Amino acid sequence: GFVENPKLIFWSLILLAVFMYICAIAMVDLVGEGSEDVAIQKHWGTILSSMLSLFLMATFNDWGKRIDEVGAEAAWVYPAGIIFVLVAGVGILNLITGVMVQAA
16 A cells, blocks of 8 residues: 555555646636626635545535536536546546555
């Protein structure tokens, strides 16, 4: 697990963080800054809150609620949110899980 492959796990987490950072910048710029909705400002108003919301989406925690609240203002968020969940949640996090299982 963590002891056998710390380098690969470290770089996988860096890849996840960079991907979430890029997506957070896009969400703040495209959604968070122009909205007057309190819920959108809470979850997408700053880079840090956007990254937290994206991390929760990547771990499948209320990801549907986050997409629905923004989708009411911007319909493009539905396919973009699903692509994010597929890449971050299914792709990158399963890579980390696979590394730990392979080493066991």
